[in-house]
Amino acid sequence: MDTNYQEYNIRLSIDSRLEQVRVLSGALRGIGQELQLTDDKLGQLELIMVEAVNNVIEHAYQLESGNEVHVRVEYSPQEVHLIISDHGQAMPDQLHTEVRVMPNPEDLPEGGWGMGLIHLLADSIRYIRDARGNHLHVSKHLV
Amino acid sequence: MDTNYQEYNIRLSIDSRLEQVRVLSGALRGIGQELQLTDDKLGQLELIMVEAVNNVIEHAYQLESGNEVHVRVEYSPQEVHLIISDHGQAMPDQLHTEVRVMPNPEDLPEGGWGMGLIHLLADSIRYIRDARGNHLHVSKHLV
Amino acid sequence: MQVSTQTQGRFTIATILDTRMDATIAPQLKHSIAQLINEGHNCIILDISAVTFMDSSSLGALVSLLKMLGNRGDLIITGARGIVADLFKLTRMDRVFRMAVDVDTALGASLATA
Amino acid sequence: MQVSTQTQGRFTIATILDTRMDATIAPQLKHSIAQLINEGHNCIILDISAVTFMDSSSLGALVSLLKMLGNRGDLIITGARGIVADLFKLTRMDRVFRMAVDVDTALGASLATA
Ligand SMILES: Nc1ncnc2c1ncn2[C@@H]1O[C@H](COP(=O)(O)OP(=O)(O)O)[C@@H](O)[C@H]1O
Ligand SMILES: Nc1ncnc2c1ncn2[C@@H]1O[C@H](COP(=O)(O)OP(=O)(O)O)[C@@H](O)[C@H]1O
Numbered sequence: 001m002d003t004n005y006q007e008y009n010i011r012l013s014i015d016s017r018l019e020q021v022r023v024l025s026g027a028l029r030g031i032g033q034e035l036q037l038t039d040d041k042l043g044q045l046e047l048i049m050v051e052a053v054n055n056v057i058e059h060a061y062q063l064e065s066g067n068e069v070h071v072r073v074e075y076s077p078q079e080v081h082l083i084i085s086d087h088g089q090a091m092p093d094q095l096h097t098e099v100r101v102m103p104n105p106e107d108l109p110e111g112g113w114g115m116g117l118i119h120l121l122a123d124s125i126r127y128i129r130d131a132r133g134n135h136l137h138v139s140k141h142l143v
Numbered sequence: 144m145d146t147n148y149q150e151y152n153i154r155l156s157i158d159s160r161l162e163q164v165r166v167l168s169g170a171l172r173g174i175g176q177e178l179q180l181t182d183d184k185l186g187q188l189e190l191i192m193v194e195a196v197n198n199v200i201e202h203a204y205q206l207e208s209g210n211e212v213h214v215r216v217e218y219s220p221q222e223v224h225l226i227i228s229d230h231g232q233a234m235p236d237q238l239h240t241e242v243r244v245m246p247n248p249e250d251l252p253e254g255g256w257g258m259g260l261i262h263l264l265a266d267s268i269r270y271i272r273d274a275r276g277n278h279l280h281v282s283k284h285l286v
Numbered sequence: 287m288q289v290s291t292q293t294q295g296r297f298t299i300a301t302i303l304d305t306r307m308d309a310t311i312a313p314q315l316k317h318s319i320a321q322l323i324n325e326g327h328n329c330i331i332l333d334i335s336a337v338t339f340m341d342s343s344s345l346g347a348l349v350s351l352l353k354m355l356g357n358r359g360d361l362i363i364t365g366a367r368g369i370v371a372d373l374f375k376l377t378r379m380d381r382v383f384r385m386a387v388d389v390d391t392a393l394g395a396s397l398a399t400a
Numbered sequence: 401m402q403v404s405t406q407t408q409g410r411f412t413i414a415t416i417l418d419t420r421m422d423a424t425i426a427p428q429l430k431h432s433i434a435q436l437i438n439e440g441h442n443c444i445i446l447d448i449s450a451v452t453f454m455d456s457s458s459l460g461a462l463v464s465l466l467k468m469l470g471n472r473g474d475l476i477i478t479g480a481r482g483i484v485a486d487l488f489k490l491t492r493m494d495r496v497f498r499m500a501v502d503v504d505t506a507l508g509a510s511l512a513t514a
Contacts, residue, residue, distance in 0.1 A: 008163060023174050025339065027153060030170050035166070054308075054342075108349050110347075110350050113345065117342060117373070117377070164423065168453065182482065190455065252463065256491050263490050
Protein backbone atom coordinates (compact mmCIF):
# COMPACT_ATOMS: atom_id res chain seq x y z
CA MET A 1 0.00 0.00 0.00
CA ASP A 2 1.48 3.30 -1.07
CA THR A 3 1.77 5.81 1.75
CA ASN A 4 2.81 8.84 -0.30
CA TYR A 5 0.22 11.44 0.63
CA GLN A 6 0.29 12.80 -2.88
CA GLU A 7 -1.05 9.55 -4.27
CA TYR A 8 -4.70 8.77 -4.50
CA ASN A 9 -6.35 5.49 -5.11
CA ILE A 10 -9.99 4.61 -5.52
CA ARG A 11 -11.85 1.55 -6.74
CA LEU A 12 -15.16 1.84 -8.55
CA SER A 13 -17.46 -0.96 -9.60
CA ILE A 14 -20.74 -1.38 -11.39
CA ASP A 15 -22.89 -4.22 -12.59
CA SER A 16 -22.34 -5.28 -16.22
CA ARG A 17 -25.12 -3.22 -17.77
CA LEU A 18 -24.45 -0.52 -20.36
CA GLU A 19 -26.83 1.94 -18.69
CA GLN A 20 -24.68 1.88 -15.55
CA VAL A 21 -21.62 3.19 -17.40
CA ARG A 22 -22.70 6.81 -17.07
CA VAL A 23 -22.40 6.75 -13.26
CA LEU A 24 -18.90 5.37 -13.67
CA SER A 25 -18.19 8.29 -16.02
CA GLY A 26 -19.65 10.71 -13.50
CA ALA A 27 -17.46 9.28 -10.75
CA LEU A 28 -14.32 9.51 -12.89
CA ARG A 29 -15.07 13.11 -13.86
CA GLY A 30 -15.69 14.05 -10.23
CA ILE A 31 -12.41 12.43 -9.18
CA GLY A 32 -10.56 14.20 -11.98
CA GLN A 33 -12.06 17.54 -11.07
CA GLU A 34 -11.21 17.06 -7.39
CA LEU A 35 -7.61 16.31 -8.42
CA GLN A 36 -7.64 19.24 -10.86
CA LEU A 37 -6.98 17.37 -14.08
CA THR A 38 -7.44 19.47 -17.20
CA ASP A 39 -10.66 19.03 -19.20
CA ASP A 40 -8.56 17.61 -22.03
CA LYS A 41 -6.91 14.86 -20.00
CA LEU A 42 -10.13 14.09 -18.23
CA GLY A 43 -12.05 13.75 -21.51
CA GLN A 44 -9.38 11.39 -22.81
CA LEU A 45 -9.41 9.29 -19.64
CA GLU A 46 -13.20 9.13 -19.78
CA LEU A 47 -13.14 7.93 -23.39
CA ILE A 48 -10.50 5.29 -22.56
CA MET A 49 -12.52 4.06 -19.59
CA VAL A 50 -15.87 4.00 -21.38
CA GLU A 51 -14.47 2.16 -24.44
CA ALA A 52 -12.79 -0.41 -22.18
CA VAL A 53 -15.87 -0.88 -19.99
CA ASN A 54 -18.19 -1.12 -23.02
CA ASN A 55 -15.91 -3.85 -24.38
CA VAL A 56 -16.02 -5.72 -21.09
CA ILE A 57 -19.82 -5.58 -20.96
CA GLU A 58 -20.36 -6.34 -24.65
CA HIS A 59 -17.60 -8.88 -25.27
CA ALA A 60 -16.16 -10.28 -22.03
CA TYR A 61 -19.64 -10.63 -20.49
CA GLN A 62 -21.61 -10.90 -23.77
CA LEU A 63 -24.13 -8.30 -22.52
CA GLU A 64 -25.09 -10.54 -19.61
CA SER A 65 -25.96 -8.53 -16.51
CA GLY A 66 -25.14 -9.61 -12.96
CA ASN A 67 -21.36 -9.51 -13.38
CA GLU A 68 -19.01 -6.98 -11.85
CA VAL A 69 -16.94 -4.48 -13.77
CA HIS A 70 -14.19 -2.91 -11.70
CA VAL A 71 -12.25 0.25 -12.42
CA ARG A 72 -9.34 1.21 -10.25
CA VAL A 73 -8.11 4.80 -10.52
CA GLU A 74 -4.59 5.52 -9.33
CA TYR A 75 -3.41 9.08 -9.35
CA SER A 76 -0.06 10.69 -8.88
CA PRO A 77 0.87 14.18 -10.07
CA GLN A 78 2.85 12.50 -12.89
CA GLU A 79 0.29 10.06 -14.20
CA VAL A 80 -3.06 8.40 -13.91
CA HIS A 81 -3.53 4.66 -14.14
CA LEU A 82 -6.86 3.08 -14.95
CA ILE A 83 -7.18 -0.65 -14.33
CA ILE A 84 -10.35 -2.14 -15.80
CA SER A 85 -11.04 -5.63 -14.48
CA ASP A 86 -13.56 -8.34 -15.26
CA HIS A 87 -13.94 -12.08 -14.77
CA GLY A 88 -15.43 -12.78 -18.19
CA GLN A 89 -14.00 -14.01 -21.48
CA ALA A 90 -10.47 -12.87 -22.12
CA MET A 91 -9.55 -10.51 -24.91
CA PRO A 92 -7.75 -12.00 -27.95
CA ASP A 93 -4.01 -11.36 -27.51
CA GLN A 94 -3.36 -9.36 -30.66
CA LEU A 95 -5.92 -6.80 -29.46
CA HIS A 96 -3.64 -5.49 -26.73
CA THR A 97 -0.17 -6.53 -27.86
CA GLU A 98 -0.25 -4.88 -31.28
CA VAL A 99 -1.20 -1.31 -31.99
CA ARG A 100 -4.56 -1.87 -33.47
CA VAL A 101 -5.23 -0.72 -37.02
CA MET A 102 -8.27 1.50 -37.10
CA PRO A 103 -11.05 0.55 -39.51
CA ASN A 104 -10.75 2.29 -42.85
CA PRO A 105 -13.05 5.36 -42.85
CA GLU A 106 -13.92 4.81 -46.54
CA ASP A 107 -15.53 1.48 -45.62
CA LEU A 108 -18.05 3.38 -43.48
CA PRO A 109 -17.41 1.17 -40.43
CA GLU A 110 -20.03 1.06 -37.71
CA GLY A 111 -17.68 -0.20 -35.00
CA GLY A 112 -14.33 -1.78 -34.30
CA TRP A 113 -12.68 1.41 -33.02
CA GLY A 114 -12.65 0.63 -29.29
CA MET A 115 -9.19 -0.83 -28.67
CA GLY A 116 -7.69 1.35 -31.41
CA LEU A 117 -8.88 4.46 -29.58
CA ILE A 118 -7.47 3.18 -26.31
CA HIS A 119 -4.09 2.57 -28.00
CA LEU A 120 -4.09 6.09 -29.45
CA LEU A 121 -5.13 7.82 -26.22
CA ALA A 122 -3.07 5.87 -23.68
CA ASP A 123 0.64 6.23 -22.96
CA SER A 124 0.90 2.55 -22.13
CA ILE A 125 -1.31 -0.52 -22.15
CA ARG A 126 -0.91 -3.86 -20.39
CA TYR A 127 -3.35 -6.77 -20.24
CA ILE A 128 -2.98 -9.26 -17.43
CA ARG A 129 -4.90 -12.44 -16.72
CA ASP A 130 -4.74 -13.89 -13.24
CA ALA A 131 -6.86 -15.97 -10.87
CA ARG A 132 -9.16 -13.01 -10.24
CA GLY A 133 -9.80 -12.28 -13.89
CA ASN A 134 -8.67 -10.02 -16.70
CA HIS A 135 -7.10 -6.65 -16.07
CA LEU A 136 -6.56 -3.98 -18.69
CA HIS A 137 -4.01 -1.58 -17.27
CA VAL A 138 -3.81 1.77 -19.03
CA SER A 139 -1.64 4.73 -18.07
CA LYS A 140 -1.75 8.33 -19.10
CA HIS A 141 0.95 10.92 -18.35
CA LEU A 142 -0.15 14.21 -16.86
CA VAL A 143 3.02 16.17 -17.47
CA MET B 144 -30.08 -7.28 -9.05
CA ASP B 145 -32.45 -4.47 -9.99
CA THR B 146 -33.10 -4.22 -13.70
CA ASN B 147 -35.07 -0.97 -13.69
CA TYR B 148 -33.14 1.22 -16.12
CA GLN B 149 -33.86 4.28 -14.02
CA GLU B 150 -31.89 2.90 -11.12
CA TYR B 151 -28.20 3.35 -10.77
CA ASN B 152 -25.80 1.57 -8.53
CA ILE B 153 -22.12 2.06 -7.99
CA ARG B 154 -19.64 0.86 -5.40
CA LEU B 155 -16.67 2.98 -4.37
CA SER B 156 -13.84 2.00 -2.10
CA ILE B 157 -10.72 3.53 -0.66
CA ASP B 158 -8.02 2.57 1.77
CA SER B 159 -8.59 3.69 5.37
CA ARG B 160 -6.56 6.89 5.22
CA LEU B 161 -8.12 10.31 5.84
CA GLU B 162 -6.31 11.87 2.88
CA GLN B 163 -8.10 9.47 0.53
CA VAL B 164 -11.53 10.77 1.54
CA ARG B 165 -11.41 13.66 -0.91
CA VAL B 166 -11.35 11.35 -3.94
CA LEU B 167 -14.42 9.62 -2.53
CA SER B 168 -16.04 13.06 -2.23
CA GLY B 169 -15.04 13.87 -5.79
CA ALA B 170 -16.56 10.62 -7.03
CA LEU B 171 -19.83 11.22 -5.16
CA ARG B 172 -20.10 14.76 -6.50
CA GLY B 173 -19.44 13.57 -10.04
CA ILE B 174 -22.09 10.86 -9.71
CA GLY B 175 -24.57 13.37 -8.28
CA GLN B 176 -23.90 15.83 -11.08
CA GLU B 177 -24.30 13.12 -13.72
CA LEU B 178 -27.66 12.21 -12.14
CA GLN B 179 -28.58 15.90 -11.85
CA LEU B 180 -29.00 16.13 -8.11
CA THR B 181 -29.35 19.69 -6.81
CA ASP B 182 -26.31 21.30 -5.20
CA ASP B 183 -28.20 21.29 -1.90
CA LYS B 184 -28.93 17.56 -1.84
CA LEU B 185 -25.47 16.78 -3.10
CA GLY B 186 -23.81 18.89 -0.40
CA GLN B 187 -25.88 17.12 2.25
CA LEU B 188 -25.04 13.68 0.86
CA GLU B 189 -21.37 14.60 0.76
CA LEU B 190 -21.42 15.72 4.39
CA ILE B 191 -23.22 12.53 5.45
CA MET B 192 -20.71 10.38 3.57
CA VAL B 193 -17.61 12.21 4.79
CA GLU B 194 -18.75 12.18 8.44
CA ALA B 195 -19.51 8.46 8.23
CA VAL B 196 -16.26 7.62 6.46
CA ASN B 197 -14.20 9.76 8.86
CA ASN B 198 -15.81 7.84 11.74
CA VAL B 199 -14.95 4.52 10.12
CA ILE B 200 -11.32 5.53 9.61
CA GLU B 201 -10.91 7.20 13.02
CA HIS B 202 -12.97 4.87 15.21
CA ALA B 203 -13.73 1.55 13.49
CA TYR B 204 -10.16 1.29 12.14
CA GLN B 205 -8.46 3.47 14.81
CA LEU B 206 -6.60 5.42 12.10
CA GLU B 207 -4.86 2.25 10.94
CA SER B 208 -4.29 2.26 7.18
CA GLY B 209 -4.51 -0.83 4.99
CA ASN B 210 -8.22 -1.48 5.58
CA GLU B 211 -10.98 -1.00 3.07
CA VAL B 212 -13.78 1.51 3.37
CA HIS B 213 -16.66 0.85 1.00
CA VAL B 214 -19.40 3.22 -0.07
CA ARG B 215 -22.27 1.96 -2.15
CA VAL B 216 -24.38 4.60 -3.88
CA GLU B 217 -27.87 3.57 -4.97
CA TYR B 218 -29.92 6.06 -6.90
CA SER B 219 -33.53 6.16 -7.94
CA PRO B 220 -35.42 9.34 -8.88
CA GLN B 221 -37.13 9.15 -5.45
CA GLU B 222 -34.15 8.66 -3.20
CA VAL B 223 -30.47 8.05 -2.77
CA HIS B 224 -29.07 5.38 -0.48
CA LEU B 225 -25.52 5.49 0.81
CA ILE B 226 -24.21 2.32 2.42
CA ILE B 227 -20.90 2.81 4.21
CA SER B 228 -19.22 -0.48 5.10
CA ASP B 229 -16.16 -1.50 7.07
CA HIS B 230 -14.82 -4.59 8.80
CA GLY B 231 -13.48 -2.79 11.86
CA GLN B 232 -14.81 -2.22 15.36
CA ALA B 233 -18.56 -1.87 15.53
CA MET B 234 -20.29 1.34 16.52
CA PRO B 235 -21.90 1.45 19.99
CA ASP B 236 -25.63 0.74 19.58
CA GLN B 237 -27.02 3.94 21.05
CA LEU B 238 -25.10 5.91 18.40
CA HIS B 239 -27.41 4.76 15.61
CA THR B 240 -30.59 3.70 17.40
CA GLU B 241 -31.22 6.96 19.24
CA VAL B 242 -31.28 10.40 17.69
CA ARG B 243 -28.02 11.68 18.93
CA VAL B 244 -27.95 14.78 21.12
CA MET B 245 -25.61 17.34 19.66
CA PRO B 246 -22.86 18.70 21.91
CA ASN B 247 -23.87 21.91 23.66
CA PRO B 248 -22.44 24.87 21.72
CA GLU B 249 -21.76 26.79 24.95
CA ASP B 250 -19.28 24.07 25.97
CA LEU B 251 -17.16 24.97 22.95
CA PRO B 252 -16.97 21.34 21.79
CA GLU B 253 -14.19 20.35 19.40
CA GLY B 254 -15.92 17.22 18.13
CA GLY B 255 -18.70 14.74 18.75
CA TRP B 256 -20.99 16.06 15.99
CA GLY B 257 -20.51 13.30 13.43
CA MET B 258 -23.42 10.93 14.05
CA GLY B 259 -25.65 13.82 15.15
CA LEU B 260 -25.15 15.49 11.78
CA ILE B 261 -25.92 12.25 9.96
CA HIS B 262 -29.15 11.89 11.97
CA LEU B 263 -30.16 15.45 11.13
CA LEU B 264 -29.34 15.21 7.42
CA ALA B 265 -30.63 11.71 6.63
CA ASP B 266 -34.23 10.64 6.16
CA SER B 267 -33.46 7.22 7.61
CA ILE B 268 -30.54 5.40 9.21
CA ARG B 269 -29.93 1.70 9.72
CA TYR B 270 -26.83 -0.03 11.05
CA ILE B 271 -26.32 -3.68 10.24
CA ARG B 272 -23.58 -6.05 11.34
CA ASP B 273 -23.08 -9.22 9.35
CA ALA B 274 -20.32 -11.66 8.43
CA ARG B 275 -18.82 -9.12 6.02
CA GLY B 276 -18.67 -6.31 8.55
CA ASN B 277 -20.56 -3.21 9.62
CA HIS B 278 -22.88 -1.35 7.30
CA LEU B 279 -24.31 2.09 7.93
CA HIS B 280 -27.27 2.48 5.61
CA VAL B 281 -28.46 6.04 5.14
CA SER B 282 -31.24 7.22 2.85
CA LYS B 283 -32.15 10.66 1.60
CA HIS B 284 -35.35 11.55 -0.26
CA LEU B 285 -35.01 13.51 -3.47
CA VAL B 286 -38.63 14.57 -3.85
CA MET C 287 -32.57 10.77 -25.50
CA GLN C 288 -33.95 14.19 -26.35
CA VAL C 289 -33.76 15.73 -29.82
CA SER C 290 -35.44 18.95 -30.89
CA THR C 291 -36.04 19.51 -34.61
CA GLN C 292 -36.57 22.62 -36.67
CA THR C 293 -36.76 23.32 -40.41
CA GLN C 294 -34.66 25.90 -42.22
CA GLY C 295 -35.14 25.91 -46.01
CA ARG C 296 -34.39 22.42 -47.27
CA PHE C 297 -32.60 21.53 -44.03
CA THR C 298 -33.91 19.82 -40.95
CA ILE C 299 -31.88 20.84 -37.95
CA ALA C 300 -31.88 18.14 -35.27
CA THR C 301 -30.39 19.33 -32.00
CA ILE C 302 -29.23 16.77 -29.44
CA LEU C 303 -30.26 18.09 -26.03
CA ASP C 304 -28.42 15.46 -23.97
CA THR C 305 -24.81 16.05 -22.98
CA ARG C 306 -23.87 12.38 -23.30
CA MET C 307 -23.96 10.13 -26.37
CA ASP C 308 -23.02 6.62 -25.28
CA ALA C 309 -23.84 2.98 -25.93
CA THR C 310 -27.22 3.31 -24.17
CA ILE C 311 -28.17 6.34 -26.24
CA ALA C 312 -26.86 5.04 -29.59
CA PRO C 313 -29.92 2.88 -30.47
CA GLN C 314 -32.31 5.71 -29.52
CA LEU C 315 -30.29 8.18 -31.56
CA LYS C 316 -30.33 5.88 -34.56
CA HIS C 317 -34.07 5.36 -34.18
CA SER C 318 -35.07 9.01 -33.91
CA ILE C 319 -32.93 10.25 -36.79
CA ALA C 320 -33.92 7.25 -38.95
CA GLN C 321 -37.53 8.28 -38.34
CA LEU C 322 -36.80 11.79 -39.62
CA ILE C 323 -35.19 10.30 -42.72
CA ASN C 324 -38.17 8.01 -43.29
CA GLU C 325 -40.48 11.02 -43.05
CA GLY C 326 -38.60 12.49 -46.01
CA HIS C 327 -36.16 14.77 -44.20
CA ASN C 328 -33.12 14.05 -46.34
CA CYS C 329 -30.95 17.03 -45.55
CA ILE C 330 -30.14 16.83 -41.88
CA ILE C 331 -27.94 19.05 -39.79
CA LEU C 332 -27.21 17.21 -36.55
CA ASP C 333 -26.18 19.75 -33.94
CA ILE C 334 -24.16 18.09 -31.19
CA SER C 335 -22.81 21.28 -29.59
CA ALA C 336 -24.42 20.36 -26.24
CA VAL C 337 -22.68 16.98 -26.21
CA THR C 338 -19.66 16.84 -23.88
CA PHE C 339 -19.02 13.10 -24.21
CA MET C 340 -19.46 10.66 -27.06
CA ASP C 341 -18.24 7.08 -27.42
CA SER C 342 -17.58 4.94 -30.48
CA SER C 343 -20.99 3.22 -30.30
CA SER C 344 -22.65 6.56 -31.00
CA LEU C 345 -20.18 7.24 -33.77
CA GLY C 346 -21.23 3.87 -35.25
CA ALA C 347 -24.88 4.93 -35.04
CA LEU C 348 -24.07 8.12 -36.98
CA VAL C 349 -22.32 6.08 -39.67
CA SER C 350 -25.36 3.82 -40.03
CA LEU C 351 -27.49 6.94 -40.57
CA LEU C 352 -25.05 8.22 -43.20
CA LYS C 353 -25.39 4.89 -45.01
CA MET C 354 -29.15 5.03 -44.75
CA LEU C 355 -29.13 8.41 -46.50
CA GLY C 356 -26.70 7.19 -49.17
CA ASN C 357 -26.60 9.81 -51.92
CA ARG C 358 -30.23 10.70 -51.47
CA GLY C 359 -29.33 13.39 -48.98
CA ASP C 360 -26.93 15.03 -46.56
CA LEU C 361 -25.93 14.58 -42.92
CA ILE C 362 -23.91 17.46 -41.57
CA ILE C 363 -22.54 17.29 -38.03
CA THR C 364 -22.17 20.62 -36.25
CA GLY C 365 -20.67 21.76 -32.97
CA ALA C 366 -18.34 18.86 -32.12
CA ARG C 367 -15.84 20.08 -29.53
CA GLY C 368 -13.36 18.78 -26.97
CA ILE C 369 -13.16 15.01 -26.70
CA VAL C 370 -16.14 14.71 -29.10
CA ALA C 371 -14.19 16.44 -31.86
CA ASP C 372 -11.17 14.28 -30.94
CA LEU C 373 -13.22 11.11 -31.41
CA PHE C 374 -13.99 12.10 -35.02
CA LYS C 375 -10.33 12.97 -35.65
CA LEU C 376 -8.78 9.90 -33.98
CA THR C 377 -11.02 7.57 -35.98
CA ARG C 378 -10.50 9.75 -39.09
CA MET C 379 -14.28 9.80 -39.48
CA ASP C 380 -14.04 13.60 -39.76
CA ARG C 381 -13.12 12.87 -43.39
CA VAL C 382 -16.30 10.93 -44.00
CA PHE C 383 -18.82 13.23 -42.33
CA ARG C 384 -19.46 16.75 -43.48
CA MET C 385 -18.72 18.76 -40.36
CA ALA C 386 -19.12 22.42 -39.42
CA VAL C 387 -18.36 24.45 -36.32
CA ASP C 388 -21.98 25.53 -35.93
CA VAL C 389 -25.39 25.41 -37.60
CA ASP C 390 -25.06 28.85 -39.23
CA THR C 391 -21.77 27.91 -40.83
CA ALA C 392 -23.30 24.67 -42.09
CA LEU C 393 -26.24 26.55 -43.60
CA GLY C 394 -23.91 29.21 -45.10
CA ALA C 395 -21.61 26.62 -46.65
CA SER C 396 -24.56 24.78 -48.13
CA LEU C 397 -25.93 27.96 -49.71
CA ALA C 398 -22.52 28.71 -51.20
CA THR C 399 -22.26 25.28 -52.79
CA ALA C 400 -25.96 25.07 -53.77
CA MET D 401 -3.63 24.10 2.86
CA GLN D 402 -3.24 27.59 1.45
CA VAL D 403 -4.08 30.75 3.38
CA SER D 404 -3.38 34.31 2.28
CA THR D 405 -3.25 37.03 4.94
CA GLN D 406 -3.71 40.76 4.79
CA THR D 407 -4.03 43.50 7.42
CA GLN D 408 -6.85 46.00 7.59
CA GLY D 409 -6.71 48.30 10.64
CA ARG D 410 -6.62 46.12 13.73
CA PHE D 411 -7.87 43.12 11.72
CA THR D 412 -5.90 40.36 10.10
CA ILE D 413 -7.89 38.90 7.23
CA ALA D 414 -6.96 35.28 6.62
CA THR D 415 -8.43 33.94 3.39
CA ILE D 416 -8.68 30.19 2.88
CA LEU D 417 -7.74 29.51 -0.73
CA ASP D 418 -8.68 25.82 -0.74
CA THR D 419 -12.22 24.80 -1.58
CA ARG D 420 -12.22 21.89 0.85
CA MET D 421 -11.80 21.91 4.65
CA ASP D 422 -11.72 18.33 5.85
CA ALA D 423 -10.04 16.07 8.40
CA THR D 424 -6.73 16.18 6.50
CA ILE D 425 -6.77 19.96 6.36
CA ALA D 426 -7.96 20.54 9.96
CA PRO D 427 -4.53 20.15 11.65
CA GLN D 428 -2.87 22.41 9.05
CA LEU D 429 -5.63 24.99 9.45
CA LYS D 430 -5.24 24.94 13.22
CA HIS D 431 -1.48 25.27 12.89
CA SER D 432 -1.42 28.21 10.49
CA ILE D 433 -4.04 30.27 12.30
CA ALA D 434 -2.48 29.45 15.70
CA GLN D 435 0.76 30.80 14.30
CA LEU D 436 -0.95 34.07 13.37
CA ILE D 437 -2.36 34.29 16.91
CA ASN D 438 1.06 33.59 18.42
CA GLU D 439 2.53 36.38 16.30
CA GLY D 440 0.09 38.75 18.02
CA HIS D 441 -2.72 38.86 15.45
CA ASN D 442 -5.64 38.74 17.86
CA CYS D 443 -8.41 40.07 15.70
CA ILE D 444 -8.85 37.60 12.89
CA ILE D 445 -11.37 37.56 10.09
CA LEU D 446 -11.32 34.10 8.58
CA ASP D 447 -12.75 34.31 5.10
CA ILE D 448 -14.05 30.91 3.97
CA SER D 449 -16.04 32.13 0.97
CA ALA D 450 -13.98 29.91 -1.38
CA VAL D 451 -14.78 26.82 0.67
CA THR D 452 -17.46 24.60 -0.87
CA PHE D 453 -17.14 21.72 1.58
CA MET D 454 -16.33 21.57 5.27
CA ASP D 455 -16.63 18.67 7.73
CA SER D 456 -16.95 18.60 11.52
CA SER D 457 -13.21 18.04 12.05
CA SER D 458 -12.53 21.46 10.58
CA LEU D 459 -15.31 22.96 12.66
CA GLY D 460 -13.56 21.46 15.69
CA ALA D 461 -10.30 23.08 14.61
CA LEU D 462 -12.04 26.46 14.42
CA VAL D 463 -13.42 25.99 17.93
CA SER D 464 -9.95 25.22 19.27
CA LEU D 465 -8.75 28.50 17.75
CA LEU D 466 -11.62 30.37 19.35
CA LYS D 467 -10.60 28.91 22.70
CA MET D 468 -7.00 29.84 22.09
CA LEU D 469 -8.03 33.46 21.58
CA GLY D 470 -10.27 33.44 24.67
CA ASN D 471 -11.27 37.02 25.41
CA ARG D 472 -7.96 38.37 24.20
CA GLY D 473 -9.34 38.75 20.71
CA ASP D 474 -11.85 38.06 17.99
CA LEU D 475 -12.40 35.35 15.39
CA ILE D 476 -14.98 36.31 12.80
CA ILE D 477 -15.97 33.80 10.13
CA THR D 478 -17.04 35.27 6.80
CA GLY D 479 -18.50 33.90 3.60
CA ALA D 480 -19.94 30.57 4.79
CA ARG D 481 -22.42 29.37 2.17
CA GLY D 482 -24.28 26.27 1.06
CA ILE D 483 -23.48 23.14 3.01
CA VAL D 484 -20.73 25.03 4.89
CA ALA D 485 -23.30 27.47 6.31
CA ASP D 486 -25.57 24.49 7.04
CA LEU D 487 -22.82 22.83 9.09
CA PHE D 488 -22.64 25.86 11.39
CA LYS D 489 -26.44 25.97 11.72
CA LEU D 490 -27.00 22.23 12.24
CA THR D 491 -24.41 22.14 15.02
CA ARG D 492 -25.72 25.49 16.35
CA MET D 493 -22.13 26.71 16.31
CA ASP D 494 -23.36 29.76 14.38
CA ARG D 495 -24.34 31.05 17.84
CA VAL D 496 -20.84 30.72 19.16
CA PHE D 497 -18.87 32.17 16.28
CA ARG D 498 -19.25 35.73 15.13
CA MET D 499 -20.23 35.31 11.51
CA ALA D 500 -20.70 37.74 8.62
CA VAL D 501 -21.70 37.32 4.98
CA ASP D 502 -18.45 38.86 3.75
CA VAL D 503 -15.28 40.60 4.89
CA ASP D 504 -16.61 44.12 4.26
CA THR D 505 -19.68 43.46 6.38
CA ALA D 506 -17.46 42.08 9.15
CA LEU D 507 -15.24 45.18 9.04
CA GLY D 508 -18.29 47.50 8.93
CA ALA D 509 -19.97 45.79 11.87
CA SER D 510 -16.76 45.95 13.88
CA LEU D 511 -16.41 49.67 13.23
CA ALA D 512 -20.01 50.25 14.28
CA THR D 513 -19.51 48.43 17.57
CA ALA D 514 -15.97 49.79 18.17
N1 LIG E 1 -12.73 -7.07 -23.23
C1 LIG E 1 -12.87 -7.94 -24.27
N2 LIG E 1 -13.04 -9.23 -24.06
C2 LIG E 1 -13.19 -10.09 -25.06
N3 LIG E 1 -13.19 -9.73 -26.37
C3 LIG E 1 -13.02 -8.46 -26.68
C4 LIG E 1 -12.84 -7.49 -25.64
N4 LIG E 1 -12.69 -6.29 -26.23
C5 LIG E 1 -12.77 -6.49 -27.55
N5 LIG E 1 -12.96 -7.80 -27.86
C6 LIG E 1 -13.08 -8.38 -29.23
O1 LIG E 1 -12.30 -7.58 -30.13
C7 LIG E 1 -13.12 -6.98 -31.13
C8 LIG E 1 -12.63 -5.59 -31.46
O2 LIG E 1 -12.81 -4.75 -30.32
P1 LIG E 1 -12.77 -3.17 -30.44
O3 LIG E 1 -11.55 -2.77 -31.18
O4 LIG E 1 -12.89 -2.61 -29.10
O5 LIG E 1 -14.03 -2.76 -31.29
P2 LIG E 1 -15.59 -2.94 -31.04
O6 LIG E 1 -15.81 -3.32 -29.62
O7 LIG E 1 -16.13 -1.62 -31.40
O8 LIG E 1 -16.01 -4.02 -31.98
C9 LIG E 1 -14.52 -7.04 -30.58
O9 LIG E 1 -15.50 -7.03 -31.59
C10 LIG E 1 -14.49 -8.32 -29.77
O10 LIG E 1 -14.69 -9.43 -30.58
N1 LIG F 1 -17.95 3.88 12.93
C1 LIG F 1 -17.67 3.84 14.26
N2 LIG F 1 -17.17 2.74 14.81
C2 LIG F 1 -16.88 2.70 16.12
N3 LIG F 1 -17.09 3.71 16.97
C3 LIG F 1 -17.60 4.84 16.51
C4 LIG F 1 -17.94 4.96 15.12
N4 LIG F 1 -18.43 6.19 14.93
C5 LIG F 1 -18.41 6.80 16.11
N5 LIG F 1 -17.93 6.02 17.08
C6 LIG F 1 -17.78 6.38 18.52
O1 LIG F 1 -18.80 7.32 18.87
C7 LIG F 1 -18.25 8.56 19.28
C8 LIG F 1 -19.12 9.71 18.75
O2 LIG F 1 -19.05 9.75 17.35
P1 LIG F 1 -19.50 11.03 16.55
O3 LIG F 1 -20.84 11.46 17.00
O4 LIG F 1 -19.42 10.73 15.11
O5 LIG F 1 -18.47 12.16 16.91
P2 LIG F 1 -16.88 12.28 16.65
O6 LIG F 1 -16.48 11.23 15.68
O7 LIG F 1 -16.74 13.65 16.14
O8 LIG F 1 -16.30 12.09 18.00
C9 LIG F 1 -16.84 8.56 18.74
O9 LIG F 1 -15.98 9.39 19.46
C10 LIG F 1 -16.48 7.09 18.82
O10 LIG F 1 -16.08 6.76 20.11
